[in-house]
Amino acid sequence: MGDSVGSAAATARAALDAVQRYPREAITIGRRVLTTGQPDPDERSTAERAIGLALRELNDLPGALRHLRRALRAAGTPRVAALARMSLGYVLANAGRTSAALAAVTSALPELTGADAGRARMQRGVVLHFRGQFEEAIREYGIAVEIARREGDLPLEARARNNRGLLNAHRGATLGADDLGCAAAIFQRLGLDLAAADVRWNLGIAAGHGGDIPGALRRFAAVEEEYAQLRVPRPALLLDRFELLLSVPLVEEAVEVAGLAVRELRRRGMASDLAEALLAQARAALLAGDLATATESAAAARVRFRRQGRRTWAAFARHVELRAELRRGTRSAALLAAMVRTADQLDGTGWPGPALTTRIEAAGLAAALDRTGRALELLAVAARARRRGTASRRAQGWYALALSRRLAGDHRGGARALRRGLAVLDGYRAALGATELRAHSGAHGQELAAEGVDLAISSGTPARVLAWTERWRASTLRMRAVLPPQDVGLAAALAELRMVSGALEEALLAGRPVTALRGRQARLERHIRELARGVDGGGGLLAPPGLRTLAEELGPAVLVELVAHRERLRAVLLRDGRATLHDLGQVEAALHAARLHRFGLRRLVVTGDTPDARAGVSHTSEVLDRQLFGPLRAHLADRPLVLVPIGELHAVAWSGLPTCAGRPVTVAPSATAWLAASRRTLPDGPPLLAAGPRLPAAATEVRQLARVLPGARVLTGADATAEAVTSALDGARLAHVAAHGTFRADNPLFSTLELADGPLTAYELERLPRPPGCVVLSACDSGRSGVRPGDEVMGFSSVLLAIGASSLVATVLPVPADLTTALMLDLHRRMAAGARPASALAAAQREFAASGDGSARATAAAFVCFGAG
Secondary structure (H helix, E strand, C coil): CHHHHHHHHHHHHHHHHCCCCCHHHHHHHHHHHHHCCCCCHHHHHHHHHHHHHHHHHCCCHHHHHHHHHHHHHHCCCHHHHHHHHHHHHHHHHHCCCHHHHHHHHHHHHHHCCHHHHHHHHHHHHHHHHHHCCHHHHHHHHHHHHHHHHHHCCHHHHHHHHHHHHHHHHHCCCCHHHHHHHHHHHHHHHHCCHHHHHHHHHHHHHHHHHCCCHHHHHHHHHHHHHHHHHHCCCCHHHHHHHHHHHHHCCCHHHHHHHHHHHHHHHHHHCCHHHHHHHHHHHHHHHHHHCCHHHHHHHHHHHHHHHHHCCCHHHHHHHHHHHHHHHHHCCCCCHHHHHHHHHHHHHHHHCCCHHHHHHHHHHHHHHHHHCCCHHHHHHHHHHHHHHHHCCCHHHHHHHHHHHHHHHHHCCCHHHHHHHHHHHHHHHHHHHHHHCCHHHHHHHHHHHHHHHHHHHHHHHHHCCHHHHHHHHHHHCCHHHHECCCCCCCCHHHHHHHHHHHHHHHHHHHHHHHCCCCHHHHHHHHHHHHHHHHHHHCCCCCCCECCCCCHHHHHHHHCCCEEEEEEEECCEEEEEEEECCEEEEEEEEEHHHHHHHHHHHHHHHHHHHHHCCCHHHHHHHHHHHHHHHHHHHHHHHHHHCCCCEEEECCHHHHHCCHHHCCCCCCCCEEECCCHHHHHHHHCCCCCCECCEEEECCCCHHHHHHHHHHHHHCCCCEEECHHHCCHHHHHHHHCCECEEEEECCEECCCCCHHHCEEEECCEEEEHHHHCCCCCCCCEEEEECCCCCCCEEECCCEEECHHHHHHHHCCCEEEEECCCCCHHHHHHHHHHHHHHHHCCCCHHHHHHHHHHHHHHCCCHHHHHHHHCEEEEECC
């Protein structure tokens, strides 16, 4: 009898010990205690408690609560009942019932001593943490650490340190990483793999809050693999990924992850985390401009937070609601009062970031309501943030100072503050490393750069407008390129993606099911993105050039840099060292005309030459040309052009416009990028000529080009693999690739050139140790780019220019392969004779268009010269 009782007690304790190591096994062991023999009340309670906590690890909160209540009812002694009550409080907090949770844990404390009391203190800290009572939570965690060290209870010490470290990391305290590192080491030493993985994930959170985005991404990717091996779901961790995505910001991905978190947490009944997911959804929607979703989700989150007694979080949700109301155009004293009140609440409860944003926007509203004194008061408080905190917060502080100085009439002081804020963000973006992250992070400086441009335009000084425009435009290309790691994992993932993409293409052509292949492709792409994003940054930035420097390099060419200012499109024109500023009309009118022009050219290329199609293209080209170049024509004469477009205008087929037809035109992301490209020394490696599969005209084109370029390395058929082509591109003086091309608007770095063994992505070109000199891509849409805030371009052109290529000739439209060969032969003959790429392309386009019909002219116009020209 005694042995069986002892055995049941030991087995129940074993179930409890297994909770964080093997939760499913803990459930099995606990059920064995309940179904075999005659366990006494405390043994039954311990077994039920183990099952309940294991179900919590597996995110089954209703099941966890059910078993923990059974544990409380079954307990035979005050101590065991108190332990059950303590665990019940923890899970109640997870379920969003924080008032009941706090009462349960607090009532357990008088019955517990030693390490048991330490665990209760830690659980009380968790509940207070959930409720937003951060200082009290830190104090409880500290007491738990002291008790654990006194009692020699390593698991308790590790858990309390993990919780304290995570809370400090969220609050921006550097002590967080120390606690987390210590906790991870303890759990690892104890063989508690799941707990150790949780702490390593939290180290990723700490890295993200500290501004180390690449480090956070690397940690998250590694720990996700551990969770997969342990077969333990962690849906709430989607919220941590969301915070990291929003910090870059990768808005589209953040919207997707927030939506997934809401669905998954609602399905699992995790009420506390669901409220946070709804808030995340609201924040992402606000950034994406979806004001209806932002308001609806923020209101739903606020209701849940208030019901859960989490007033701190409710204030955060209210902050999102108010910002959405402001974006809808509401301008009222009531909204101003609500925003100021919410900012004060956020500051007082540990949310300095949202408080700062709300206060700056409230100041703008106060100024709009002619309450200048109130606006200056709010901005003075906000400007204090420039001295401390994350890069984003410090930049916002400088922005607030700039606004206050401008409001007070000190425009020079305002400009100085804006430059200081942008300098803070330069360091942050350079540290990101990965091209994709750098490009998306341009959103952080939008407000500062726009304010600087506004100041410059109000001064009427063209040189200042150009300087401010260049200060934030395409600044990814001003940063020192960071070579992605040549790790086996990334290379293997890229090779597997190529194989899967090839299989997907074959299945589509054969009419076979593709759902599984598409899922595998999506998973591989996500894995590749995460590996590529984990690159550490470094190095400084190229300073935007002055007018004299640009003028010397331009020579007889004319620079036309387009600038979007509010609803107007403006141009800074630089000719012979003199800059002028021009108003080109409404931005939306230019974008609309560009879309119609592109549609018309595409129609000519794809469906063939018809009178209606020709007339349509002629009309739209004249409309777009008149708006963009009409006010400038007297300054242009017949000189070569260097064009720096905005947004969608990067996709214009420029030689299809009357002003540009037959004229050397070079398109660049910025004047700084053009200058850097034009000063590069071309490599002296042998030329590369490569042809992709399923395109007979490509092989013909390459064979004929081989006669123009003797000594070139020729890759066709099965020899034109991704590895062979990238190897030959490395250090090539000139490269020509004729292949099927695909542009990916959702992620331009997954745009592809189809080669013998599958698609070659823009990601892979980032890995070239030595860039090619001039690249010609005779492939559909190979010159198209995705454009992110700050006119950051992403695609083949941005990657090649970033790694050091001088020029790229590529298409911004689909092109018929059988029509391009003659154009490409003429282009290369002229370059071989010494013509620069832009001049050679202009002359070849002029000859080709003159000898063909509308389709031929549209095909010729599709090619654009990027870079140095």
